[in-house]
Amino acid sequence: MQQKAVTDFSKERVIEIKHLNKSFGPLDVLKQVDLELYKGENLVVLGKSGTGKSVLIKILVGLLKPDSGSVVVLGKKVDQISYKELLALRLKVGFSFQNSALYDSMTVRENLEFPLVRNQRSISKAEKNKAVEEILEAVGLSQAINQMPSELSGGQRKRIGIARTLILQPEIMLYDEPTAGLDPITCLDINSLINEVQERFHTSSIVITHDLTCAKAVGNRIAMLLDGKFACQGTFDEVFGHKDERVKAFYDYNFIE
Amino acid sequence: MKKRGSNPAKTAKRPGKITRMFLTLFDVGQFIVRFFKEGFLPPYEGRELINQCYNIGYRSLLLISTTGFITGMVFTKQSRPSLSEFGATSWLPSLVAIALLRTLAPLLTGLIAAGKVGSSIGAELGSMRVTEQIDAMEVSATNPFKFLVSTRVLAATITIPILTFYTAMVGMLGALLNVTVNEGTSAAAFFQSSLESITFLDIIASTFKAIIFGFTIGVVGCYQGYNSSKGTEGVGKAANSSVVIAMFLIFLEEVISVQFFSLFRSV
Numbered sequence: 143m144q145q146k147a148v149t150d151f152s153k154e155r156v157i158e159i160k161h162l163n164k165s166f167g168p169l170d171v172l173k174q175v176d177l178e179l180y181k182g183e184n185l186v187v188l189g190k191s192g193t194g195k196s197v198l199i200k201i202l203v204g205l206l207k208p209d210s211g212s213v214v215v216l217g218k219k220v221d222q223i224s225y226k227e228l229l230a231l232r233l234k235v236g237f238s239f240q241n242s243a244l245y246d247s248m249t250v251r252e253n254l255e256f257p258l259v260r261n262q263r264s265i266s267k268a269e270k271n272k273a274v275e276e277i278l279e280a281v282g283l284s285q286a287i288n289q290m291p292s293e294l295s296g297g298q299r300k301r302i303g304i305a306r307t308l309i310l311q312p313e314i315m316l317y318d319e320p321t322a323g324l325d326p327i328t329c330l331d332i333n334s335l336i337n338e339v340q341e342r343f344h345t346s347s348i349v350i351t352h353d354l355t356c357a358k359a360v361g362n363r364i365a366m367l368l369d370g371k372f373a374c375q376g377t378f379d380e381v382f383g384h385k386d387e388r389v390k391a392f393y394d395y396n397f398i399e
Numbered sequence: 400m401k402k403r404g405s406n407p408a409k410t411a412k413r414p415g416k417i418t419r420m421f422l423t424l425f426d427v428g429q430f431i432v433r434f435f436k437e438g439f440l441p442p443y444e445g446r447e448l449i450n451q452c453y454n455i456g457y458r459s460l461l462l463i464s465t466t467g468f469i470t471g472m473v474f475t476k477q478s479r480p481s482l483s484e485f486g487a488t489s490w491l492p493s494l495v496a497i498a499l500l501r502t503l504a505p506l507l508t509g510l511i512a513a514g515k516v517g518s519s520i521g522a523e524l525g526s527m528r529v530t531e532q533i534d535a536m537e538v539s540a541t542n543p544f545k546f547l548v549s550t551r552v553l554a555a556t557i558t559i560p561i562l563t564f565y566t567a568m569v570g571m572l573g574a575l576l577n578v579t580v581n582e583g584t585s586a587a588a589f590f591q592s593s594l595e596s597i598t599f600l601d602i603i604a605s606t607f608k609a610i611i612f613g614f615t616i617g618v619v620g621c622y623q624g625y626n627s628s629k630g631t632e633g634v635g636k637a638a639n640s641s642v643v644i645a646m647f648l649i650f651l652e653e654v655i656s657v658q659f660f661s662l663f664r665s666v
Contacts, residue, residue: 200534203537203538204537205534205537205538229540229542230540232537232538232539232540233540235538236538237535237538239531239534239535240531241530241531243530243531243532243534243535244532244535245527245532245535246530246532256536256539256541257539257540257541260442260539260540260541260546261539261540261541263442306535306539307539310539310540
Protein backbone atom coordinates (compact mmCIF):
# COMPACT_ATOMS: atom_id res chain seq x y z
CA MET A 143 0.00 0.00 0.00
CA GLN A 144 1.74 3.16 -1.28
CA GLN A 145 1.49 6.15 1.04
CA LYS A 146 0.72 9.48 -0.61
CA ALA A 147 3.53 12.01 -0.45
CA VAL A 148 3.01 14.74 2.10
CA THR A 149 3.50 18.13 0.54
CA ASP A 150 3.80 21.44 2.32
CA PHE A 151 0.64 23.24 1.24
CA SER A 152 -0.02 26.93 1.39
CA LYS A 153 -1.60 27.97 4.65
CA GLU A 154 -4.55 29.48 2.79
CA ARG A 155 -7.66 27.96 4.34
CA VAL A 156 -10.44 27.14 1.92
CA ILE A 157 -12.62 25.55 4.59
CA GLU A 158 -12.66 26.48 8.25
CA ILE A 159 -14.97 24.76 10.74
CA LYS A 160 -15.11 25.91 14.36
CA HIS A 161 -17.02 24.38 17.29
CA LEU A 162 -19.52 22.68 14.97
CA ASN A 163 -22.38 20.81 16.64
CA LYS A 164 -25.03 18.74 14.91
CA SER A 165 -27.56 16.37 16.38
CA PHE A 166 -30.57 14.45 15.11
CA GLY A 167 -33.18 14.23 17.85
CA PRO A 168 -31.47 12.89 20.96
CA LEU A 169 -28.40 11.74 19.01
CA ASP A 170 -25.33 14.00 19.10
CA VAL A 171 -23.55 13.35 15.81
CA LEU A 172 -20.94 16.09 15.72
CA LYS A 173 -19.66 17.61 18.97
CA GLN A 174 -17.56 20.75 18.96
CA VAL A 175 -15.81 19.81 15.72
CA ASP A 176 -12.92 21.95 14.48
CA LEU A 177 -11.36 21.38 11.06
CA GLU A 178 -9.45 23.24 8.35
CA LEU A 179 -8.83 22.39 4.73
CA TYR A 180 -5.84 24.06 3.13
CA LYS A 181 -5.65 25.04 -0.51
CA GLY A 182 -4.44 22.21 -2.73
CA GLU A 183 -4.48 19.42 -0.15
CA ASN A 184 -6.41 16.18 0.01
CA LEU A 185 -7.78 15.73 3.51
CA VAL A 186 -9.18 12.33 4.41
CA VAL A 187 -11.81 12.12 7.14
CA LEU A 188 -11.73 8.60 8.53
CA GLY A 189 -14.23 7.06 10.86
CA LYS A 190 -16.66 4.25 11.47
CA SER A 191 -20.08 4.23 9.82
CA GLY A 192 -22.56 6.49 11.58
CA THR A 193 -19.96 8.81 13.13
CA GLY A 194 -21.16 11.83 11.16
CA LYS A 195 -18.60 11.95 8.35
CA SER A 196 -21.20 12.42 5.61
CA VAL A 197 -23.15 14.84 7.81
CA LEU A 198 -20.01 16.96 8.04
CA ILE A 199 -19.63 17.40 4.29
CA LYS A 200 -23.36 17.84 3.75
CA ILE A 201 -23.17 20.79 6.15
CA LEU A 202 -20.33 22.22 4.03
CA VAL A 203 -22.59 22.48 0.96
CA GLY A 204 -25.67 23.59 2.87
CA LEU A 205 -27.60 20.33 2.46
CA LEU A 206 -27.85 20.19 6.27
CA LYS A 207 -27.87 23.05 8.74
CA PRO A 208 -25.54 23.03 11.75
CA ASP A 209 -27.08 23.39 15.23
CA SER A 210 -24.28 25.73 16.24
CA GLY A 211 -20.73 26.65 15.36
CA SER A 212 -19.13 28.36 12.41
CA VAL A 213 -18.67 26.87 8.92
CA VAL A 214 -16.75 29.02 6.47
CA VAL A 215 -16.22 27.80 2.91
CA LEU A 216 -14.16 29.96 0.54
CA GLY A 217 -14.73 32.90 2.85
CA LYS A 218 -18.53 32.49 3.08
CA LYS A 219 -20.43 31.47 6.19
CA VAL A 220 -22.50 28.66 4.70
CA ASP A 221 -25.40 28.81 7.17
CA GLN A 222 -25.74 32.57 7.02
CA ILE A 223 -25.73 33.34 3.29
CA SER A 224 -28.80 33.72 1.07
CA TYR A 225 -29.99 30.88 -1.19
CA LYS A 226 -28.67 32.76 -4.21
CA GLU A 227 -25.23 33.10 -2.63
CA LEU A 228 -25.36 29.44 -1.64
CA LEU A 229 -26.00 28.43 -5.27
CA ALA A 230 -23.02 30.57 -6.34
CA LEU A 231 -20.86 28.91 -3.68
CA ARG A 232 -21.97 25.44 -4.77
CA LEU A 233 -20.54 26.15 -8.22
CA LYS A 234 -17.12 26.17 -6.57
CA VAL A 235 -17.68 23.11 -4.39
CA GLY A 236 -18.12 19.74 -6.09
CA PHE A 237 -19.82 16.91 -4.24
CA SER A 238 -19.41 13.28 -5.27
CA PHE A 239 -22.10 11.12 -3.67
CA GLN A 240 -21.58 7.69 -2.14
CA ASN A 241 -24.03 6.05 -4.55
CA SER A 242 -23.04 8.43 -7.39
CA ALA A 243 -26.61 9.86 -7.53
CA LEU A 244 -26.68 9.87 -11.33
CA TYR A 245 -29.98 10.99 -12.86
CA ASP A 246 -31.27 7.60 -13.92
CA SER A 247 -33.69 8.91 -16.55
CA MET A 248 -30.85 10.64 -18.42
CA THR A 249 -27.92 9.32 -20.48
CA VAL A 250 -24.33 9.93 -19.37
CA ARG A 251 -24.13 12.87 -21.79
CA GLU A 252 -27.33 14.42 -20.38
CA ASN A 253 -26.09 13.85 -16.82
CA LEU A 254 -22.92 15.79 -17.61
CA GLU A 255 -24.73 18.51 -19.56
CA PHE A 256 -27.32 19.05 -16.83
CA PRO A 257 -25.24 21.21 -14.43
CA LEU A 258 -23.48 22.87 -17.34
CA VAL A 259 -26.54 24.18 -19.19
CA ARG A 260 -28.23 25.27 -15.98
CA ASN A 261 -25.28 27.32 -14.82
CA GLN A 262 -24.06 28.61 -18.18
CA ARG A 263 -27.30 29.36 -20.04
CA SER A 264 -25.52 30.96 -23.01
CA ILE A 265 -23.16 28.06 -23.65
CA SER A 266 -23.08 26.96 -27.30
CA LYS A 267 -23.65 23.38 -28.40
CA ALA A 268 -20.05 23.06 -29.57
CA GLU A 269 -18.68 24.30 -26.22
CA LYS A 270 -21.02 21.94 -24.39
CA ASN A 271 -19.92 18.95 -26.45
CA LYS A 272 -16.27 19.85 -25.99
CA ALA A 273 -16.65 20.14 -22.20
CA VAL A 274 -18.48 16.79 -21.99
CA GLU A 275 -15.94 14.98 -24.19
CA GLU A 276 -12.98 16.45 -22.29
CA ILE A 277 -14.33 15.52 -18.88
CA LEU A 278 -15.21 11.99 -20.02
CA GLU A 279 -11.71 11.61 -21.38
CA ALA A 280 -10.32 12.83 -18.04
CA VAL A 281 -12.16 10.06 -16.17
CA GLY A 282 -11.40 7.50 -18.89
CA LEU A 283 -14.97 6.80 -19.95
CA SER A 284 -15.33 8.41 -23.38
CA GLN A 285 -17.06 5.29 -24.72
CA ALA A 286 -19.92 5.55 -22.18
CA ILE A 287 -21.24 8.86 -23.47
CA ASN A 288 -24.58 7.54 -24.72
CA GLN A 289 -25.16 4.88 -22.08
CA MET A 290 -27.79 5.00 -19.36
CA PRO A 291 -26.60 4.92 -15.73
CA SER A 292 -28.24 1.50 -15.28
CA GLU A 293 -25.90 0.10 -17.93
CA LEU A 294 -22.76 1.14 -16.03
CA SER A 295 -20.78 -0.77 -13.41
CA GLY A 296 -20.35 0.60 -9.88
CA GLY A 297 -16.87 1.94 -10.64
CA GLN A 298 -18.03 3.55 -13.88
CA ARG A 299 -20.93 5.20 -12.08
CA LYS A 300 -18.50 6.65 -9.52
CA ARG A 301 -16.33 8.02 -12.32
CA ILE A 302 -19.29 9.60 -14.09
CA GLY A 303 -20.46 11.06 -10.76
CA ILE A 304 -17.02 12.62 -10.29
CA ALA A 305 -17.02 13.83 -13.91
CA ARG A 306 -20.42 15.50 -13.45
CA THR A 307 -19.00 17.33 -10.47
CA LEU A 308 -15.78 18.31 -12.23
CA ILE A 309 -17.51 19.72 -15.29
CA LEU A 310 -18.28 22.90 -13.32
CA GLN A 311 -14.53 23.22 -12.52
CA PRO A 312 -14.89 23.42 -8.73
CA GLU A 313 -12.15 24.66 -6.42
CA ILE A 314 -13.07 22.16 -3.72
CA MET A 315 -14.06 18.51 -4.14
CA LEU A 316 -15.97 16.58 -1.50
CA TYR A 317 -15.94 12.81 -1.95
CA ASP A 318 -18.43 10.80 0.10
CA GLU A 319 -17.16 7.21 0.46
CA PRO A 320 -15.65 7.07 -3.06
CA THR A 321 -14.60 3.42 -2.77
CA ALA A 322 -17.60 2.03 -0.89
CA GLY A 323 -19.04 -1.11 -2.46
CA LEU A 324 -16.28 -1.49 -5.06
CA ASP A 325 -13.86 -4.36 -5.67
CA PRO A 326 -10.18 -3.81 -4.66
CA ILE A 327 -8.94 -3.20 -8.22
CA THR A 328 -11.65 -0.63 -8.95
CA CYS A 329 -10.86 1.00 -5.57
CA LEU A 330 -7.27 1.49 -6.73
CA ASP A 331 -8.55 3.06 -9.97
CA ILE A 332 -10.77 5.46 -8.03
CA ASN A 333 -7.87 6.35 -5.70
CA SER A 334 -5.72 7.15 -8.75
CA LEU A 335 -8.54 9.23 -10.20
CA ILE A 336 -8.83 11.27 -6.97
CA ASN A 337 -5.09 11.97 -7.10
CA GLU A 338 -5.28 12.83 -10.81
CA VAL A 339 -8.13 15.26 -10.12
CA GLN A 340 -6.02 16.97 -7.43
CA GLU A 341 -3.07 17.36 -9.80
CA ARG A 342 -4.88 18.15 -13.03
CA PHE A 343 -7.68 20.39 -11.73
CA HIS A 344 -5.76 21.85 -8.74
CA THR A 345 -8.59 21.10 -6.35
CA SER A 346 -8.58 20.96 -2.58
CA SER A 347 -10.51 17.91 -1.39
CA ILE A 348 -12.12 16.26 1.57
CA VAL A 349 -12.43 12.51 1.15
CA ILE A 350 -14.83 10.76 3.50
CA THR A 351 -14.01 7.10 3.91
CA HIS A 352 -13.55 4.20 6.27
CA ASP A 353 -11.19 2.49 3.82
CA LEU A 354 -7.60 2.74 5.07
CA THR A 355 -6.12 1.82 1.68
CA CYS A 356 -7.94 4.74 0.13
CA ALA A 357 -6.94 7.03 3.02
CA LYS A 358 -3.28 6.16 2.67
CA ALA A 359 -3.30 6.47 -1.11
CA VAL A 360 -5.07 9.80 -1.46
CA GLY A 361 -4.69 11.67 1.83
CA ASN A 362 -2.04 14.35 2.34
CA ARG A 363 -3.53 14.64 5.80
CA ILE A 364 -5.83 12.35 7.76
CA ALA A 365 -8.39 13.35 10.41
CA MET A 366 -9.89 10.61 12.54
CA LEU A 367 -13.51 11.17 13.58
CA LEU A 368 -14.52 9.16 16.63
CA ASP A 369 -17.67 9.60 18.69
CA GLY A 370 -18.49 12.92 17.04
CA LYS A 371 -15.06 14.50 17.61
CA PHE A 372 -11.74 14.48 15.81
CA ALA A 373 -9.53 12.21 17.91
CA CYS A 374 -6.37 13.08 15.98
CA GLN A 375 -5.12 14.67 12.77
CA GLY A 376 -1.86 14.36 10.83
CA THR A 377 -0.16 12.17 8.28
CA PHE A 378 -1.21 8.53 8.00
CA ASP A 379 1.72 7.38 10.16
CA GLU A 380 1.12 10.11 12.76
CA VAL A 381 -2.55 9.21 13.07
CA PHE A 382 -2.00 5.49 13.39
CA GLY A 383 0.95 5.98 15.71
CA HIS A 384 -1.47 7.74 18.06
CA LYS A 385 -1.86 6.28 21.52
CA ASP A 386 -5.69 6.46 21.53
CA GLU A 387 -6.90 2.85 21.82
CA ARG A 388 -9.91 3.56 19.61
CA VAL A 389 -7.63 4.68 16.76
CA LYS A 390 -5.50 1.57 17.12
CA ALA A 391 -8.62 -0.59 17.19
CA PHE A 392 -9.85 1.04 13.96
CA TYR A 393 -6.50 0.30 12.28
CA ASP A 394 -6.34 -3.29 13.55
CA TYR A 395 -9.93 -4.02 12.64
CA ASN A 396 -9.44 -2.77 9.06
CA PHE A 397 -6.47 -5.02 8.44
CA ILE A 398 -7.80 -8.06 10.27
CA GLU A 399 -10.97 -7.67 8.23
CA MET B 400 -22.78 29.33 20.41
CA LYS B 401 -25.22 27.06 22.16
CA LYS B 402 -24.12 24.83 24.96
CA ARG B 403 -24.48 21.11 24.54
CA GLY B 404 -27.83 19.85 25.68
CA SER B 405 -29.59 23.09 24.85
CA ASN B 406 -30.62 21.90 21.39
CA PRO B 407 -34.40 22.35 21.13
CA ALA B 408 -34.61 19.31 18.86
CA LYS B 409 -33.50 17.16 21.78
CA THR B 410 -35.37 18.78 24.61
CA ALA B 411 -38.73 19.46 22.87
CA LYS B 412 -41.56 16.98 23.38
CA ARG B 413 -42.80 15.20 20.25
CA PRO B 414 -45.87 17.13 19.06
CA GLY B 415 -49.29 15.48 19.24
CA LYS B 416 -51.34 14.30 16.25
CA ILE B 417 -53.35 17.51 15.88
CA THR B 418 -50.25 19.67 16.12
CA ARG B 419 -48.50 17.48 13.56
CA MET B 420 -51.46 17.82 11.21
CA PHE B 421 -51.33 21.63 11.45
CA LEU B 422 -47.55 21.57 11.01
CA THR B 423 -47.99 19.49 7.84
CA LEU B 424 -50.67 21.87 6.55
CA PHE B 425 -48.33 24.78 7.23
CA ASP B 426 -45.56 22.94 5.40
CA VAL B 427 -47.84 22.29 2.40
CA GLY B 428 -48.81 25.98 2.45
CA GLN B 429 -45.15 26.95 2.30
CA PHE B 430 -44.64 24.46 -0.54
CA ILE B 431 -47.45 26.10 -2.53
CA VAL B 432 -46.16 29.61 -1.80
CA ARG B 433 -42.72 28.51 -2.99
CA PHE B 434 -44.27 27.21 -6.22
CA PHE B 435 -45.86 30.62 -6.93
CA LYS B 436 -42.69 32.44 -5.90
CA GLU B 437 -40.27 30.39 -7.99
CA GLY B 438 -42.38 28.79 -10.72
CA PHE B 439 -42.99 31.94 -12.73
CA LEU B 440 -39.60 33.58 -12.40
CA PRO B 441 -36.68 33.11 -14.83
CA PRO B 442 -34.73 31.06 -15.65
CA TYR B 443 -37.60 29.06 -17.17
CA GLU B 444 -37.48 25.29 -17.61
CA GLY B 445 -39.51 25.33 -20.85
CA ARG B 446 -38.14 22.08 -22.24
CA GLU B 447 -38.88 20.17 -19.04
CA LEU B 448 -42.37 21.72 -18.92
CA ILE B 449 -43.13 20.47 -22.44
CA ASN B 450 -41.69 17.08 -21.52
CA GLN B 451 -43.97 16.87 -18.49
CA CYS B 452 -47.02 18.03 -20.47
CA TYR B 453 -46.28 15.19 -22.89
CA ASN B 454 -45.90 12.68 -20.02
CA ILE B 455 -49.04 13.78 -18.21
CA GLY B 456 -51.23 14.56 -21.20
CA TYR B 457 -50.31 12.43 -24.17
CA ARG B 458 -49.46 9.33 -22.16
CA SER B 459 -52.86 9.41 -20.41
CA LEU B 460 -54.83 9.61 -23.66
CA LEU B 461 -55.50 5.90 -24.13
CA LEU B 462 -56.84 5.42 -20.60
CA ILE B 463 -58.84 8.65 -20.73
CA SER B 464 -60.29 7.78 -24.15
CA THR B 465 -61.40 4.32 -23.08
CA THR B 466 -62.91 5.51 -19.82
CA GLY B 467 -64.60 8.55 -21.36
CA PHE B 468 -66.12 6.59 -24.25
CA ILE B 469 -67.46 3.80 -22.02
CA THR B 470 -68.81 6.27 -19.47
CA GLY B 471 -70.71 8.22 -22.15
CA MET B 472 -72.15 5.06 -23.64
CA VAL B 473 -73.10 3.42 -20.32
CA PHE B 474 -74.52 6.63 -18.86
CA THR B 475 -76.77 7.01 -21.90
CA LYS B 476 -77.89 3.40 -21.70
CA GLN B 477 -78.64 3.63 -17.96
CA SER B 478 -80.52 6.94 -18.31
CA ARG B 479 -82.81 5.77 -21.13
CA PRO B 480 -85.31 3.71 -19.04
CA SER B 481 -86.02 6.62 -16.67
CA LEU B 482 -86.50 9.12 -19.51
CA SER B 483 -88.58 6.73 -21.61
CA GLU B 484 -91.09 6.43 -18.74
CA PHE B 485 -91.93 10.08 -19.43
CA GLY B 486 -91.49 9.75 -23.18
CA ALA B 487 -88.49 12.02 -22.97
CA THR B 488 -85.74 10.01 -24.65
CA SER B 489 -85.19 12.97 -26.97
CA TRP B 490 -83.66 14.71 -23.95
CA LEU B 491 -80.86 12.14 -23.78
CA PRO B 492 -78.28 14.24 -25.70
CA SER B 493 -78.93 17.24 -23.42
CA LEU B 494 -78.80 15.12 -20.28
CA VAL B 495 -75.54 13.43 -21.28
CA ALA B 496 -73.93 16.70 -22.38
CA ILE B 497 -74.79 18.47 -19.12
CA ALA B 498 -73.77 15.53 -16.94
CA LEU B 499 -70.50 15.04 -18.77
CA LEU B 500 -69.47 18.66 -18.88
CA ARG B 501 -70.58 19.70 -15.41
CA THR B 502 -69.39 16.70 -13.42
CA LEU B 503 -68.46 13.44 -15.10
CA ALA B 504 -65.63 14.67 -17.33
CA PRO B 505 -63.78 16.79 -14.72
CA LEU B 506 -64.28 14.20 -11.99
CA LEU B 507 -63.33 11.19 -14.12
CA THR B 508 -60.30 12.93 -15.56
CA GLY B 509 -59.25 14.14 -12.13
CA LEU B 510 -59.57 10.71 -10.57
CA ILE B 511 -57.81 8.91 -13.41
CA ALA B 512 -55.02 11.48 -13.41
CA ALA B 513 -54.72 11.25 -9.63
CA GLY B 514 -54.18 7.51 -10.00
CA LYS B 515 -51.93 7.53 -13.03
CA VAL B 516 -50.12 10.87 -12.90
CA GLY B 517 -50.16 11.49 -9.12
CA SER B 518 -48.65 8.10 -8.30
CA SER B 519 -46.07 8.45 -11.05
CA ILE B 520 -44.96 11.90 -9.83
CA GLY B 521 -44.89 10.73 -6.19
CA ALA B 522 -42.86 7.62 -7.02
CA GLU B 523 -40.46 9.40 -9.37
CA LEU B 524 -39.63 12.27 -7.03
CA GLY B 525 -39.61 9.92 -4.03
CA SER B 526 -37.11 7.68 -5.74
CA MET B 527 -34.99 10.69 -6.72
CA ARG B 528 -35.05 11.87 -3.11
CA VAL B 529 -33.96 8.57 -1.56
CA THR B 530 -31.21 8.00 -4.14
CA GLU B 531 -29.89 11.54 -3.48
CA GLN B 532 -30.56 12.70 -7.06
CA ILE B 533 -32.39 15.76 -5.71
CA ASP B 534 -29.43 16.52 -3.42
CA ALA B 535 -27.15 16.08 -6.45
CA MET B 536 -29.14 18.79 -8.26
CA GLU B 537 -28.88 21.03 -5.20
CA VAL B 538 -25.11 20.72 -4.96
CA SER B 539 -24.63 21.31 -8.68
CA ALA B 540 -26.07 24.79 -8.12
CA THR B 541 -29.41 23.91 -9.72
CA ASN B 542 -32.69 24.66 -8.02
CA PRO B 543 -34.38 21.22 -7.98
CA PHE B 544 -37.68 22.71 -6.83
CA LYS B 545 -37.89 24.78 -9.99
CA PHE B 546 -36.80 21.95 -12.28
CA LEU B 547 -38.79 19.12 -10.72
CA VAL B 548 -41.72 20.60 -8.81
CA SER B 549 -42.67 23.80 -10.65
CA THR B 550 -42.65 22.09 -14.05
CA ARG B 551 -44.77 19.12 -12.89
CA VAL B 552 -47.34 21.22 -11.03
CA LEU B 553 -47.64 23.60 -13.96
CA ALA B 554 -47.86 20.75 -16.48
CA ALA B 555 -50.64 19.05 -14.49
CA THR B 556 -52.51 22.37 -14.16
CA ILE B 557 -52.29 22.96 -17.93
CA THR B 558 -53.00 19.45 -19.21
CA ILE B 559 -55.84 18.30 -16.91
CA PRO B 560 -58.30 20.95 -18.29
CA ILE B 561 -57.38 19.91 -21.84
CA LEU B 562 -57.87 16.26 -20.94
CA THR B 563 -61.19 17.12 -19.31
CA PHE B 564 -62.62 18.58 -22.51
CA TYR B 565 -61.19 15.65 -24.42
CA THR B 566 -62.96 13.26 -22.01
CA ALA B 567 -66.23 15.14 -22.49
CA MET B 568 -65.85 14.95 -26.25
CA VAL B 569 -65.05 11.22 -26.25
CA GLY B 570 -67.91 10.62 -23.79
CA MET B 571 -70.26 12.39 -26.20
CA LEU B 572 -69.08 10.08 -28.99
CA GLY B 573 -69.91 7.08 -26.78
CA ALA B 574 -73.36 8.54 -26.12
CA LEU B 575 -73.85 9.28 -29.83
CA LEU B 576 -73.08 5.67 -30.71
CA ASN B 577 -75.66 4.45 -28.21
CA VAL B 578 -78.31 6.96 -29.27
CA THR B 579 -77.74 6.30 -32.97
CA VAL B 580 -78.07 2.54 -32.53
CA ASN B 581 -81.20 2.78 -30.34
CA GLU B 582 -83.05 5.85 -31.52
CA GLY B 583 -81.54 6.29 -34.96
CA THR B 584 -80.72 9.93 -34.18
CA SER B 585 -78.33 11.58 -36.64
CA ALA B 586 -75.00 13.01 -35.43
CA ALA B 587 -76.02 16.53 -36.46
CA ALA B 588 -79.27 16.36 -34.48
CA PHE B 589 -77.50 14.82 -31.50
CA PHE B 590 -74.85 17.53 -31.33
CA GLN B 591 -77.33 20.33 -32.00
CA SER B 592 -79.51 19.15 -29.13
CA SER B 593 -76.59 18.62 -26.74
CA LEU B 594 -74.78 21.88 -27.52
CA GLU B 595 -77.96 23.92 -27.12
CA SER B 596 -78.25 22.76 -23.53
CA ILE B 597 -74.70 23.75 -22.56
CA THR B 598 -74.23 27.22 -21.12
CA PHE B 599 -71.16 29.40 -20.88
CA LEU B 600 -71.25 28.93 -17.11
CA ASP B 601 -70.95 25.15 -17.59
CA ILE B 602 -67.77 25.65 -19.58
CA ILE B 603 -66.33 28.11 -17.06
CA ALA B 604 -67.20 25.87 -14.10
CA SER B 605 -65.75 22.80 -15.77
CA THR B 606 -62.54 24.59 -16.71
CA PHE B 607 -62.19 26.04 -13.22
CA LYS B 608 -62.67 22.64 -11.59
CA ALA B 609 -60.22 20.97 -13.95
CA ILE B 610 -57.57 23.60 -13.23
CA ILE B 611 -58.04 23.10 -9.48
CA PHE B 612 -57.92 19.30 -9.85
CA GLY B 613 -54.77 19.49 -11.97
CA PHE B 614 -53.08 21.80 -9.49
CA THR B 615 -54.09 19.51 -6.61
CA ILE B 616 -52.73 16.40 -8.33
CA GLY B 617 -49.45 18.17 -9.14
CA VAL B 618 -48.96 19.66 -5.68
CA VAL B 619 -49.88 16.51 -3.76
CA GLY B 620 -47.71 14.22 -5.93
CA CYS B 621 -44.75 16.59 -5.81
CA TYR B 622 -45.07 17.29 -2.08
CA GLN B 623 -45.24 13.60 -1.18
CA GLY B 624 -42.35 12.66 -3.48
CA TYR B 625 -40.14 15.65 -2.75
CA ASN B 626 -40.41 15.11 1.01
CA SER B 627 -40.26 11.32 1.04
CA SER B 628 -37.83 9.48 3.28
CA LYS B 629 -37.14 6.03 4.72
CA GLY B 630 -35.75 4.43 1.56
CA THR B 631 -37.81 2.25 -0.75
CA GLU B 632 -40.62 2.05 1.79
CA GLY B 633 -40.85 5.85 1.58
CA VAL B 634 -41.11 5.72 -2.22
CA GLY B 635 -44.07 3.34 -2.04
CA LYS B 636 -45.67 5.44 0.65
CA ALA B 637 -45.18 8.62 -1.40
CA ALA B 638 -46.81 7.04 -4.47
CA ASN B 639 -49.69 5.63 -2.46
CA SER B 640 -50.42 8.74 -0.42
CA SER B 641 -50.21 10.91 -3.57
CA VAL B 642 -53.17 8.98 -4.98
CA VAL B 643 -55.22 8.71 -1.78
CA ILE B 644 -54.82 12.36 -0.72
CA ALA B 645 -55.35 13.73 -4.24
CA MET B 646 -58.55 11.67 -4.72
CA PHE B 647 -59.92 12.76 -1.35
CA LEU B 648 -59.18 16.42 -2.13
CA ILE B 649 -60.72 16.12 -5.61
CA PHE B 650 -64.02 14.88 -4.13
CA LEU B 651 -63.92 17.65 -1.55
CA GLU B 652 -63.23 20.29 -4.21
CA GLU B 653 -66.02 18.85 -6.37
CA VAL B 654 -68.55 19.24 -3.55
CA ILE B 655 -67.41 22.80 -2.80
CA SER B 656 -67.35 23.88 -6.45
CA VAL B 657 -70.81 22.39 -7.14
CA GLN B 658 -72.17 24.43 -4.23
CA PHE B 659 -70.34 27.51 -5.39
CA PHE B 660 -71.42 27.42 -9.05
CA SER B 661 -75.00 26.52 -8.18
CA LEU B 662 -75.22 30.06 -6.70
CA PHE B 663 -74.93 31.40 -10.26
CA ARG B 664 -77.44 29.05 -11.86
CA SER B 665 -81.10 29.95 -12.21
CA VAL B 666 -82.17 26.26 -12.10
